[in-house]
Amino acid sequence: MAAQVLDLGVDLADPETFAKDDLGAYWRRLRHEDPVHWQPAAAGRPGFWVVSRYADLMTVYRDPARFTSEQGNVLVTLLAGEDSAGGKMCAVTDGARHREVRNVLLKSFSPRVLAPIADRVRRNTARRVARAVLLGECDFAAEVSEHVPMATVSDLLGVPESDRAFLLERSRETLSSGEAGQSEEDGWSARSDILLYFADLMEQRRGGDAEDVISVLVNARINGAPLSREEIVLNCYSLILGGDETSRLTMNDVVHTLAGEPAQWQALREGEVGADSACEEALRWATPTMHFGRTATERVLLGDREIQPGDIVTVWHSSANRDETVFPDPDRFDLARTPNRHVAFGYGPHFCLGAHLARVEITALLDALRRFTSAIEVAGETARFHSNFLAGFSRLPVRFTPDKAGLSAFAAELKAERTA
Secondary structure, eight states, rough: OOSSOOOOOOOOOHHHHHHHHOHHHHHHHHHHSSSSEEOOOBBBBBOOEEEOOHHHHHHHHHTTTTTSSOOOOSSHHOOOOOTTTTTTGGOOHHHHHHHHHHHHHHHGSSHHHHHHHHHHHHHHHHHHHHHHHSSSSEHIIIIIIITTTHHHHHHHTTTOOOGGGHHHHHTTTTTSSTTTOOHHHHHEEEHHHHHHHHHHHHHHHOOOOOOOOOHHHHHOEEEEOOHHHHHHHHHHHHHHHHHHHHHHHHHHHHHHHHTHHHHHHHHHHTTTOOOOHHHHHHHHHHHOBBBBEEEEEEEETTTTTTTTTTEEEEEEEHHHHTTTTSSTTTTTTOTTOOOOOOOOOOGGGGGTTTHHHHHHHHHHHHHHHHHHHHEEEEEEEEEEEEEBBBOOEEEEEEEEEEOHHHHHHHHHHHHHHOOO
């Protein structure tokens, strides 16, 4: 750290930092003046590196040998000194074992397996949005976005419908909170409940031939040996969180943003922009997963900073997705933006397994909005999650103006399905 380091008085480990401030100016300054920034130690926690520039983030993601995930991949575990799931959960495993377990998981993500799930996503999303529009006013987070991603990932995992409300409630408390004051013990309790749930469910799937993730994991063999109990339940836990959070928070964000961007809303409504490009911009703009983290395994030069073995290195999607060198006019919400090489799903060996389904969910939402409503307004006070990892709304009151023709056509489609 021979070069001078900026001291901007911003603590990225503190969830309050993200609740109180718009960090756009902070990130711009870091990208220009101190793109590999040292966050000093404070309040009993170690210091860590903050990587804000897109190119440097990609360097870290492309080099898992020198920047390992196995000590943890988010600040909450990295600052604690370890992740107990390291070497067992795919997200915090590197090397050969990561590739082997990921290849097992990919069997449940084949186009043949995903096609019927994607169809259910589209139908479920359309029904949820139509119902919300007919209500006129609702909390979009509670009425729509809480239910669509959880239903999707539950279908993928093979979770019975009767258990999904429980998993949704517990997953919300693991990495974020709807308000300040949640204790660390509350988060650990929620994680334990989810792990115990999957431990029970895996025993019911042994010996079966179903293609849901739990069945595939519990009956898989790698080099002739089954996966350990810990590997199975931890990877189910990882998928339930990852499959829910990114889509849910992006859905909330795009509805909120469209309410304040009438020109972009009209472009979407009138078909001037496609749902695919709109989906990518929604992901870039929301960037629900603000960071991921790694631990340096050896001395390495990143930018003009010398990283030492054992140093924590955090890469910030929320900055990289607004990098001016990659995204022209990055602070403009542009549904027609192309190319759009955002990193909302990460990059490299740990690229999100559920990226395709997340895109299906967000595209289905955009399609349903433009079919069923002619106007969106924020109808009350919003609230954001209290987290240093996830960014998004926990409450989003909105008012929809119904598109009567679109809703009538959808009602006719549903009637035709029932009588077919």
